[in-house]
Amino acid sequence: MSLVFDGHNDVLTRLWLSNSPNPAQAFLQQRLAGEMDLQRCQMAGFAGGLFAIFVPPFEYVQQHVPHKLANPQADQFSQQDMQNICLKQLAILQEIVTDPNQQVKLCTSSAEIRQCIEQQKLAVVLHLEGAEAIAEDLELLDVLYQAGLRSIGPLWNRQSLFGHGLKAAFPHSPNTGAGLTDLGKQLVKRCAELRMVVDVSHMNERAFWDTAELLQQPLVATHSNAHTLCPQARNLTDHQLKAFQETQGMIGVNFDTAFLREDGQRNRETSLDVILDHIEYLMAHVGEAHVGFGSDFDGGFISQELEDVTGLPKIVQRMQQRRGYSENLIHQLCRENWLNTLERIWGK
Template identity: 45%
Template sequence: MTAPTPFFDGHNDFLLRLLKTPAPREETWLGATGRGHLDLARMKDAGFAGGLFAIFVPPASSGPPPDFKALMANPPYALPMPPEMTHAQAQPNALAMAGLLHWMERSAPNDFRVCRSVAEIRAAMVQGVIAGVMHMEGAEAIGPDLDALYLFHDMGLRSLGPVWSRPTIFGHGVPMAFPGGSDTGPGLTEKGKDLVRLCDQLGIIIDLSHLNEKGFDDVARVSSAPLVATHSNAHALCDSPRNLTDRQLHMIRERGGMVGFNFATFYLNADGTADTGTRWEVMLRHLDHLIAQTGEDHVGLGSDFDGCVLPDLIGDVTGVRRLFETMAAHGYGDDLIRKLAHENWLACIDRCLN
């Protein structure tokens, strides 16, 4: 069997899955349980060379947390947003997940490394070591004075989304609804604009994936960095507020940014369903559209592993090999597949961090 194409992934929720795993957690990370979408053995087998590992603090709840996958399974839907969280509520879990990322490195030092620059990512890839980059999905843990951003940056934070879908003191996310657009609610708050400016200074990517349209445009005005959406698809093909309009895709292209192609069935299927029987043609239609609107140098992968319902054709991280084979059969050449697999992400991160 030929070696798999190495790829860099723009988004996964493995840290949240690890946080929810009762200790000891070694089996979930180092074992071969086959549960979830990711573990070290399957990542190595699949050619997973690196990716953005999300710190996501789940909604605070007095009872069992809502099952968003079940609630979103049968469109149309319009789910109420969880309430805003304070930094005091969010920081303990955020710090725990940051610690878990470093624990992953300590528990498998020859196979996994926390990376802070493209030079470190490339060095890890040459050595066959998976490069983990710390990302934050929703900035509640930062707090209004922004002081915690310096701490998380020192721990390796290099990508941050000001919001998940719930509002924060920094801005407003898109609703969890289908069908619908992202032109809902106000944009960034003044604190949100300060957050963006400080991220620019420190070299932290601003992730646009969950921001509403006004927030997206505010980031474009306030930031001088490339525009990046780590895990989003084409709104023209799936009328979800989480997907990007052609106007937004053109802005990403013009600013030298990136969009990470999301494998989540909710954001692939034209009817918004979580149909695990989603076909390759549906995925390729989104990829074709993203490339047509954004350019072949500005599209990569943003799987949403361990945070979504995947097509059965993908299944887990090992299914990426089949995706690349399907791309080739669809007419994508070797050079384009390498760009989509990892070259575009590394080039964009380099532009953002330097």
């Protein structure tokens, strides 16, 4: 079994949204309703990945878990709401990694991830998806960094202090509006000073190029695909792909069917072959050393053929049997490319 290190999942957000009295222990000890838990990760050879903390859309929280809001009658999140949601998800992760059985470790270096793989522990890299919870003074960024945060997507779909966001009907180009604000540029610069991964997966085209101009490190898209094969605004154009090649960057292929299919539909009857089609297209444009997985488990719409994290070996099997990938290439795509990219950004 090829061990997988993955670029993106939303299990921490799902655990926060659940009504479990102890979501951390549920993740560690039970088979959960979503697409990931420790038991299934171990079954699947899921060695680790970037685990996102994320503030879901206000309407979703208000409809499904209004008791988690300070004021359920409000029409949008307060800054305090957003910070509390992030810190609650961080607290769930802290409980997971401090469990006496020590089956999960929060990692801040490539060496720690490799050590976890050797010791058969789940390696977690903490990622922040959308920086809305961080206020203008950026102090929370430093607090989260001290708590282990090593990767950040400054923008999500909605507009924020940091940029325009990225939301458009299908099909659409990534050119959906203005780029980074001045504060957004300050945030990216500060992240670069801290040697954090800066994720461009939810950036529109102008924000993408603003970020590329500011960074002197590999560009990273934790869960994005090829726009030529699926013209979602969030997928990457050939012009953008050149920037990944030039910076020795990294792209994690998103398993959400809406970002794979040429019709952009969320359709469970989607073949795993389209995942490999995107992998091969991206490899042809950025190189074999710069592509991997960015599943979006527990945050995306996954095909029934894959179903959940336990479907990962099916992808590997298809790489071998239908596409003739070498063992070395499979090893690169499954985890080594991610670990090498993190090492280039963080240092050893």
